Structures are given as C-alpha cells and as structure tokens.
Amino acid sequence: MARFYLPNPEIEDGRLRITGPEVRHIRRVLRLKEGDELILFDGQEKEYRGIIIDQGTRSVYLRIEEILSIQKESPLEITLAQSLLKGEKMDYLIQKATELGVKKIIPFFSSRSIPLLDKSKRLNRHHRWQKIAIEASKQCGRAKIPEIIPSLDFSEMLQSASPQSLRLILWEKEKRRLKNFLKELRMLKEIFFVVGPEGGFSEEEIENSKKGGFIPISLGERILRAETASLCLMSILQYEWGDIG
Ligand code: SAM
Numbered sequence: 001m002a003r004f005y006l007p008n009p010e011i012e013d014g015r016l017r018i019t020g021p022e023v024r025h026i027r028r029v030l031r032l033k034e035g036d037e038l039i040l041f042d043g044q045e046k047e048y049r050g051i052i053i054d055q056g057t058r059s060v061y062l063r064i065e066e067i068l069s070i071q072k073e074s075p076l077e078i079t080l081a082q083s084l085l086k087g088e089k090m091d092y093l094i095q096k097a098t099e100l101g102v103k104k105i106i107p108f109f110s111s112r113s114i115p116l117l118d119k120s121k122r123l124n125r126h127h128r129w130q131k132i133a134i135e136a137s138k139q140c141g142r143a144k145i146p147e148i149i150p151s152l153d154f155s156e157m158l159q160s161a162s163p164q165s166l167r168l169i170l171w172e173k174e175k176r177r178l179k180n181f182l183k184e185l186r187m188l189k190e191i192f193f194v195v196g197p198e199g200g201f202s203e204e205e206i207e208n209s210k211k212g213g214f215i216p217i218s219l220g221e222r223i224l225r226a227e228t229a230s231l232c233l234m235s236i237l238q239y240e241w242g243d244i245g
Helices: 021-029 089-099 119-140 154-159 178-183 203-211 226-241
Strands: 003-005 010-012 015-018 037-041 046-055 060-069 077-083 104-109 166-170 190-195 215-217
Touching: 003 021, 003 119, 015 021, 015 046, 021 046, 021 060, 037 060, 077 089, 077 226, 089 104, 089 119, 089 226, 104 119, 104 154, 154 203, 166 203, 166 226, 178 215, 178 226, 190 226, 203 215
Parallel strands: 003 037, 077 104, 077 190, 166 190, 166 215
Antiparallel strands: 010 015, 015 060, 037 046, 046 060
16 A cells, blocks of 8 residues: 655545645555545654545645554664765765664764765755655655765764764774674664765774773775775664564
8 A cells, every 4th residue: 555654644534635846746656536545644653544534736635544653663773874975875875774774874974074064965965865765765665764874974874873873984994893892782772873985984083082981993994995895884773673584
C-alpha cells in the first residue's frame, strides 16, 4: 500500500485532511481516487491507515480506519557526521544511511572538502537532503525521519557530539582497528562517528578531534571511498548493537 508523509496531520471526527506536497503525489503521480486505501505517517512513529473519501486540488480527505504506533527504530542511536562530498555522492549517502537506520546526519566542512557552498546553495542542499531522507523513509517503511542538520564547520561539528556518546573518527592512517576495538566494548546506545572528505583529514583535524574526546579508528588496509566507509561502519554497528541481522 502506498505510504505518504504528513507531519502534524489535521484530524476531525475521524477524518484526516492531507495538504501540501503529498496531495500532488496522491492525485497526479499515483492517481489515487475515492475508495482507495493509503497509509500516512507523521514522522513521529504514528501511522494512519485510511480510505480516500473526498479530494480537491489542494486537499485530500481520508476516513481513518486504523491508527498505529510503529516501533521500527533501532535501539542504537547513530549520528553520522560526514564531510561534504562532491555532486550526488551526498544524496546517495543520505538515502542509504536512512535505510540503515541513522538517527541524525551532520554534513560539515573540513579543510579538504571540495564543495565550498555559498549560503543560498547550502540552504537548497539542506532542503534537498531533507527530502531525500523523507523519500527514503517512505520507501523503507521507517516511521521516524532522520534529522539532517544544516552544514556545520569542523569545530562546530565536533562540539555538537553529546558527551555520553561513543565518539569515533574514521582515519585510514590509524593503527587501532575497529575489530579489536569493538571486542573491548560493552553494548552501546549512542554513537557519533565522523567520516572525512575525498582528500581525507589533515593531521591537525585528527589532533583536534582527539582533544574533543574522539577516538580515531581504522577499518582496515584498503582505502575506501568516503561513502563506502560511512555505510560500512553503519552496517557493522547496526549488526553488533542495533537492529540489522
Ligand atoms: N586520504 C586519503 C587519500 O586521499 O588517499 C583517503 C580518504 S578516504 C577516500 C575518505 C574518508 O573515508 C577518510 O577521510 C576516512 O574518514 C574514511 N576512510 C576510508 N578508508 C578508510 C579506512 N580504511 N579506515 C578508516 N577510515 C577510512
């Protein structure tokens, strides 16, 4: 059944009014009609199953058949801080990290990030990434949308990590390997990990992150593309302590 996203749905007497961009999607793209059934989710773990009873150019009305509380979020809260990547790589990463259950994504500028966006472009990109996270959540059945933070500078990004989280920074030159490191840890609830740009981190950035309580970690001898490194670590963490597998 088709799923649509509507934050703060308006409900009165068992009728739910859909407004905004999903109206076009329902009417024009999927051409749903009165009597058709659909699912709406509000991004806060609530789903509404309903039947279309009326529609106009700006609104679609549903009769609610069922309201469900959906618990599909991983017990592991992962924040991925990713140095800005070129072109569509960032879009790809946001889509895949959403499927893998990321809680928050923080794009940031580092000394070797290539796309130096001006302010208006930063805003456009941020809207675009939010849309990608919404679409990926719809597609994979997530009831909560991951939060995409507007791009931060490197030091702001480091400071945004909560002190109770395990803070990792992926660095291909590090001796400490993830496999050995994980063996020493007990179950975790919150992880904040940082991945560099195509050109990697500078030594100075690694030093600054260490001062901020981050632990550098290597994923092995091969140098992975930044998006591969992010998705590889996310998959391992969700398998070890989260909800994959
Ligand atoms: N500095 C490198 C270079 O230009 O040859 C490579 C950077 S790599 C393409 C991009 C990012 O992915 C790195 O900054 C790091 O965060 C992560 N990464 C890639 N391979 C890794 C590995 N084997 N171990 C840990 N992190 C890795």
